[in-house]
Amino acid sequence: xxxxxxxxxxxxxxxxxxxxxxxxxxxxxxxxxxxxxxxxxxxxxxxxxxxxxxxxxxxxxxxxxxxxxxxxxxxxxxxxxxxxxxxxxxxxxxxxxxxxxxxxxxxxxxxxx
Amino acid sequence: xxxxxxxxxxxxxxxxxxxxxxxxxxxxxxxxxxxxxxxxxxxxxxxxxxxxxxxxxxxxxxxxxxxxxxxxxxxxxxxxxxxxxxxxxxxxxxxxxxxxxxxxxxxxxxxxxxx
Numbered sequence: 001x002x003x004x005x006x007x008x009x010x011x012x013x014x015x016x017x018x019x020x021x022x023x024x025x026x027x028x029x030x031x032x033x034x035x036x037x038x039x040x041x042x043x044x045x046x047x048x049x050x051x052x053x054x055x056x057x058x059x060x061x062x063x064x065x066x067x068x069x070x071x072x073x074x075x076x077x078x079x080x081x082x083x084x085x086x087x088x089x090x091x092x093x094x095x096x097x098x099x100x101x102x103x104x105x106x107x108x109x110x111x112x113x
Numbered sequence: 114x115x116x117x118x119x120x121x122x123x124x125x126x127x128x129x130x131x132x133x134x135x136x137x138x139x140x141x142x143x144x145x146x147x148x149x150x151x152x153x154x155x156x157x158x159x160x161x162x163x164x165x166x167x168x169x170x171x172x173x174x175x176x177x178x179x180x181x182x183x184x185x186x187x188x189x190x191x192x193x194x195x196x197x198x199x200x201x202x203x204x205x206x207x208x209x210x211x212x213x214x215x216x217x218x219x220x221x222x223x224x225x226x227x228x
Contacts (some may be wrong), residue, residue, distance in 0.1 A: 004155075032213050043117070043204055043219030044156070052212045091156050095211050100169065101217065103155030 004091050004104035019081040021107045023074045023091030029081040030096050033074040035065055038088040038106070047089075050074060061085070071108045081111045115139040117220035119205050125226045131193035134223045138186065138203030142218070144211050147180055149191050150202040150222070162188060163211055196228045 005024045013019050025031055032051055036044040048059025061090045065076045074091060091104045119208045120136040138145050143164050148156035159178065161169040164185040173180065175195070182188040192199055202224050206217040 034216060036219075041122075041221070041224070043119075043221045044206075044217075045219070046216040049214070049216055072152060092155070096213070099211060100158050100161075104158070105153065105155050 002015075002095055002098050002100075002102045004093050004102055006089075006091055006104035006107050008107055009080055011107055012112060013081045013109070014112050015083055016080050018110070019076075019078040019085065019109065021076040021089050021091075021109060023076065023104060024072050025074060025091070025093045026072065026095050027093055027095035030076075031072075032094045033067065034092045034101070035059065035063070035074075035076050036090045036092065036096075036103075038090065040087075047076070081109075083111045083113050085097060085109060086111045117205055117207055117218055119203075119220035120145035121221055121223055122221060123224050123226075125228060126195050128197055128227050130193040131191065132195050132225065133192075134190045134203050134205075134225075136188045136190070136220060138188070138205070139218055142207035142209055143185070144208045144215075145182060145188050146208075146217060147188070148204040148206065150204055152201070156204055159190070168211070174222040192225075195225075197227050200225055200227045 003026045034049045035047040038044045050067045058064045088106045090102050090106045145162040147159045150156040160173045160180045162182045180190045202222045204222045205220045208215040208217045
């Protein structure tokens with residue numbers, strides 16, 4: 001079975017500082033990785049995805065993520081956090097052998113002004 | 114920009130009552146998903162449609178939950194009878210097709226409270 005681990009419940013960061021949200025995954029076969037963001041009382045919004053190719057992928061709102069196959073990780077990063085980045089972030093994975101999208105439990109990001 | 118529509122946004126019901134949620138996908142999106150998101154957790158797939166056909170309902174509690182997408186466009190998820198443990202956010206998502214590489218587009222969700 002495929003799964004995603006997001007080890008931290010909450011990430012606190014000062015505005016202007018770098019932001020990192022951690023994600024590790026477990027799949028059989030090639031992984032296809034996604035990051036989504038959820039604002040209060042809203043559905044999930046797609047940020048970026050890794051399918052193949054360059055390990056560093058860039059997405060919406062200045063976010064990027066780095067795929068590391070040996071560490072089975074796909075950490076989300078932003079060089080300079082904004083207060084408006086405060087939200088719930090979900091990592092998700094699919095694989096060749098499983099079409100179902102498996103989500104992690106989410107990380108609450110709090111950007112402090 | 115086209116969006117997935119869901120209604121109602123909020124629903125409060127008593128246990129043992131019936132409840133229904135509606136989803137209108139982005140035009141042309143053939144694949145539709147219903148997820149349940151319990152507070153503090155990530156979404157979990159309940160059912161997946163390709164056009165009007167169910168392709169994955171292995172996680173759907175079929176004794177009380179049902180879903181349909183009769184014309185391959187909008188969809189309804191029903192719970193009968195509702196139980197206290199069904200309190201959650203119910204999310205609808207769509208994508209152009211079943212491709213593994215496709216991101217999914219989510220609606221705003223229906224927050225269900227069962228009392």
